[in-house]
Each structure stands twice: as C-alpha cells, then as structure tokens.
Amino acid sequence: MSNRARRKGTYNMKEYYLPIVKACDRGVASMLSRICVDPDNFYRGTLDDMTYLTEPDAGCGLIHGCLVAYSCAESRYYRDPEMLRAVRGACEMLLRTLHPDGTVDFLATNYYTPATFEIQAFCRGYNCFVRYMQGAAEEEETKALLLRTLEKLASGCLNGGFHTPNHRWVECGAMLMSYNILGWPELLKKVKSYLSEGIDCDEYGEFTERSMGCYNPINVNSMMVMAEEGHMPELYEYAKKNLDLTFQYLDGDGTLFTRNSRRQDKGSERYYPAHNWYFLYLWAGELFGNRRYLKFARDMVERNLQLGLGVPGCLWLYLLRPQLKELSPDLSDVTIADHYHAFYPNSNILRVRKGDFSYTLVANNPDFLHVKFGEAMMTVRMCSSFFAVAQFAPEKIEKTETGYRMTFRGHGEYKGLFPEPPETSDWFKMDHSLRPVLHSCDLDYTLDVVDLPDGVRLNIRVDNTPRVPFKLEFAIEAGTRLETDNVIMDTAADGSIAIKEGRARLENVRTGSEITLTGLFAEHMYHRTMRGSIPPAEGAFTLYATGYSPIDRTVEMHFSKRTHARAMREKV
Secondary structure: OOHHHHHHOEOOOHHHHHHHHHHHHHHHHHHHHOEOOOOOOOOEOEEOOOOOOOOOOHHHHHHHHHHHHHHOOOOOOOOOHHHHHHHHHHHHHHHHHOOOOOOEOOOOOOOOEOOHHHHHHHHHHHHHHHHHOOOOHHHHHHHHHHHHHHHHHHHHHHHOOOOOHHHHHHHHHHHHHHHHHHOOHHHHHHHHHHHOOOOOEOOOOOEOOOOOOOHHHHHHHHHHHHHHHOOOHHHHHHHHHHHHHHHHHEOOOOOEOOOOOOOOOOOOOOEOOHHHHHHHHHHHHHHHOOHHHHHHHHHHHHHHHHHOOOOOOOHHHHHHOHHHHHOOOEOOOOOOOOEEEEEEOOOOEEEEEEOOEEEEEEOOOOOOEEEEEOOEEEEEEEEEOOOOOOEOOOOOOEEOOOOEEEEEEEEEEEEOOOOOOOOOOOHHHOOHHHOOEEEEEEEEEEEEEEEEOOEEEEEEEEEOOOOOEEEEEEEEEOOOEEEOOOOEEEOOOOOEEEOOEEEEEEEEOOOOEEEEEEEEEOOOOOOOOOOOOOOOOOOEEEEEEEEEOOEEEEEEEEEEEOOOOOOOOOOO
C-alpha cells in the first residue's frame, strides 16, 4: 500500500489488484509447464503434480486459471489462444476420465466422488469467460465444450453423495452454480433436500468440524455461494456469524488458533489465514458494507506481503465483482479487538487474548493449554504414572464463579479369577466383565483456571491415590531464552529442565515478549519417559514441574514486554 493511502487510512483495492493479477499469471505459467501431454496417459490434459499422479481434478484448476487469465485485460495471457487450447484439452480429459455417473476418482484419497470443489472453480472460471468473451469462433467452440463438460460434472452431484459435513454445503453450492448455467430443475430439488437437514452451525457461528484453517472458510464460502446463487439471503447469516467468530481465534502475530480443529489443520503451529480467508472477508466486506471485514482483509494481505508469502489467488472475484477494483473505503477509525475473553461451551474452548499474549484452554486434548507470547508458543500438559491411564485430557470445560474448571479421573483395578472356568483359553475371547474386581483405585485431577490482569493462574489438585509420580510440562519453542535465579540459557531442541522451586522467565528473543512462571517445583526426575505419557513434543524444549500425589499447587503465568536490556546478574 502507498504511503499516501496509509496516511489516509484508506483501503485502495488497486494496490492489491495488480499483484493478484501477476500471481495469477505466475500460477498459469506453472500450470502450462506441467500439463501432461503423454498421448498414452489416460489423464493427458491435466496436471502432473510431480508425484506421478496425474489427478483429474487438477484439470478443473487448470480450466479455472486459464479462463480467468484469458478474461483479465491486465493479464499477460489476456485473450491468448493458448489458454483456450489448454482449457479444451482439460475438458476432453474430464469427459474421458469421469465415471459414467459423472463422479470422479481423486487418486490421492477419494473415489467415485462428486467433483464439488472443482465444479465451483470450474463455474467461476466459466462465468468470467462468458462475461468477457467477445464471440470469436474459438470462444464459442470452447464455450460449447465447457457446457458439455459441466453437464457431466453436474450429473456426478445428482448421482453421488458426501462423506464429511462440509461436503454437503460445497455440493449444494456446486449444484446451484450449475443450475444457473444449465437450468436443470433436479439440481435445485436436490439442494432443497440437503438444506432440509439444517445447517450445522451453532449459535456462536461454529461449524461441526471446527476447522479454522481449512473447512470453516470452505463452509463460509458455501453459505455465500448458496445465498447468492440460490437467492437465499438467510444463509448469509451463517457466513457472518463464522466471519465474526474468526476474530476470536486471531493471535497477536496474525495467525489463527487451530488446535481444536477436528480436521487436518489441527495443530498447525502458525497458520496465516490470507490464502483461505482473504477473498471471503473482501467479498463479504464489500457486499455488506462491513468495514471491519475489509480492514481484516487488508491486514491479511499486508502481512502476507511483509512475510513474503505472496498474495491470495482470487482474481475471479475481481472479474465478477469489478467494483472491487475501485473500492477505497476510509478505515482509519476501524479497529479489530486485540483484547477479548471468549468461552464457547459447545466447542469446549476458552480463548483469552491480551494484545500480543494469548492463552487457550481446550478440552478432549492432552495439550489442554496453549500459550502465545509474541511469536513464541508454549503448550502445557499434565500426567501421572498411574496404570498408564492418567494423561490429563478432560472431557469438558466448566464455568465457575472464579474462572474455569477441568476435571479428569484415571481408574485402575485388579481382577480375580472367573467364578467358573471359562469356555475358552483364548484371552481375547474371554468375557472379562464376569471377573470379580478385587481392588480398585482412582486418581483425580482438578484444574482451576483463573484469569489475571497480566496472565493466568493454574490451581492444580491431584489426589485420592497417594504417592503417585506426577509431572506438569511446558513445551517451549527451541531458542526461547530461559532465566532463573541462578541460570540463563538459550533453550535447545529436545532438551529439558526441571526447576526445583521458584520461578522462571521465558523470553522470545526476537520480540522481547516474556512469560514469567511462578510456583515451580521438582521432587523427582521421572518425567520424559513416564509410563503412559505422551512423548515430549518433537523439536521443543520442555520445562518440567514434578511431585507426588497428593498435589495441591498453584502455578502462575505473567506476561510482559521487555522494555530495556537486562543485566546478566539481574534476579528474576
């Protein structure tokens, strides 16, 4: 963005449009160089992804990219006949390789599946092409082949099904886009049948898969598509709710928290959202006149440019909504909250952010607490050496008068012989429920989490069975500086330390962000190899607090920002 635009606080779309055009051109150039031209290859006309899988679905990506570039006056491929030749080759590949019912095989994962994601890309490219074509004979020939191909793809939606929650809405979007091109009433009928199941979005705006990095934006896109293509404006509300929810998952370094996802993005350490989310906030921001959405869109693409991550590929949106190229709202007074406290009981997650610092409490996960300070991350676990069943992973988060509580029980027992000899000597075929229980014991965890002005307090209790070895572990990014009353060290990957008492300061040396841990303790060294515990986080440095049940300890984390150089002799 220009200095002038920055001073005015405006969001001048022209500042991003041309880089997005250039990114499209680079993508098209890459695709052209990877088109499979082997006449003996069944999938000739699609892209070779360099794993020797010539995936048919990649043909839709090729069609989309070439049609968009062909239609864009600022593209170096504008009205280039090579684009249309590549498109026709990809269409012929699809007509040859699709199953008779219109479904497709994705060789890396799914078979006999409707090409729903691909149809959406296909239709967006087609709509750009039809909007800007000038009626040349080669254009008309290409259009006719595109329609034949779409008919085959759309039949796959009518004949196929789905296997994940989001696929229903992606399929509905694909069918509505196809309906508006082909006019098949059976497509509209099936969409209505899908919608009769109801949208799996709760009152907070969270979808079933809870996938901030992957499937939430896919669901939001599907809601936007269905609302627009199907003239169902009520579906925009689901999109808006999730777009608003996403702000509560944003950390100070511009990444999104993804550790509670139910899909493949779970655990993504640094997920920068621009490539999946930018076009949605831009689209919704312009459509609804929501300047907060537009500011977030701007912030995402600016951060991407600063990090060298490139701009999102969404040229189609500019071509179908050309008013975006002239959009220049004043955003100087628009803010996105960087301090919030959000508890979502349906998702069992607590999100607390204090500027550059944030912490997240997650149920059903041994990594129950995640801390972010600046760009640095820390994950917290608890475990006891108790029948190999005492890795702390509570089922839910409960709201209390002082904060939040998580509980967990480990149960062990010894059984005796059957009252009567069993019918089989095969251990796995025996009905062990018939054995008498001779002795049982439990180990109970109670964790109370209390928010502090500059951090968080953990009140930890472990009791019922005495003398059980216990550990509390903090997995810290390697390179974080660790300072105690007696030690200053730079942490190394796969290293560890147990601090007998007192406190420790952890500093992100890149940014000066710090966390001070108080109330640390260590009574034994049985931690990294504790039976029944998850192995230490690979590549991290682990700080341990250890003891024996009963445990009644309070550990606090205090966040701060270094404001001056510290003397080596300074006490923590």
